[in-house]
Amino acid sequence: MKFTACDLPGLIVIEPTVFGDSRGYFFEAYNESLFHKNGIDYKFVQDNQSRSSHGVIRGLHFQLNPFAQVKLVRVLEGAILDVAVDIRKGSPTFGKYFSVELTSENKKQLLIPAGFAHGFSVLSETASVLYKCNQFYNKESEGGIRFDDPALNIDWQVDLKQAVVSSKDIELPLLKDCVSNFEF
Structure with missing residues (x-):
């Protein structure tokens, strides 16, 4: 696996090593040991999956502390533009965003730490998105920013x-x- 830090501190693009042959392909989407070796020490407790049509925009969402979620996002089918906005007060990149195309073909993932609003747009006809979270969903802590x-x-x-x-x-x-309670 290749772990690439982004311009916004905390965001990491993860690219798996894909093994392909005449049968198809195989790759590890998550390996706790490799993640730990690369400084990613979150315990994921919930997986969420969505399916959307072309042109759908979901977001920009976050949960406030103490229920803030770290997300590990990947695409099972189709293509999305995944977007993370830094909303950590005092951050040198506050109000800046990072975007990356995640597809079932490139198999990239985006790790989004707490303190970022998250959203995506669907670029393909349909897309199925799966993301791991390190906190359970908490409705009372929901927050967001207009897309x-x-x-x-x-x-x-x-x-x-x-x-x-x-x-x-x-x-x-x-x-x-x-309204957010994130500090850099």
């Missing part, structure tokens, strides 16, 4: 006029009005 916040200026790589976004996500606040 189309002009201060963030995220290029979701889909037509925003035709994007499919939940009413809940459309009503999320802008970053400047967002």
Whole structure:
């Protein structure tokens, strides 16, 4: 496995070693020992899976402390643009975002630590996304930021006029009005 730190401290892109032959392929998506050797010491307690159609945007979501979640995101089918926004007060990259295309073909994963809002857009006809979390879901700690916040200026790589976004996500606040309790 290859572990690559991103420009936003804490984000890591993980690329598995894929073994292919005439039967197909095999790879380790998660290996606790290798993750630990690379400084990733989270205990994952919940897996979430979603399936969405082209043009769907989910996010930008987070859970507040003490229920903040670390996420390890990968795509089982299709392609997404995965986005993480730094919302840690005092961070030199506060309000900046990182995006990476995660696909069933490239098999990349994105590790998103607590203190980031997370979302994705679906680039393929459909996409199935699986992500591991180190905390259980807690409805009372939900938070979020509008996907189309002009201060963030995220290029979701889909037509925003035709994007499919939940009413809940459309009503999320802008970053400047967002309530969070994350410190760098």
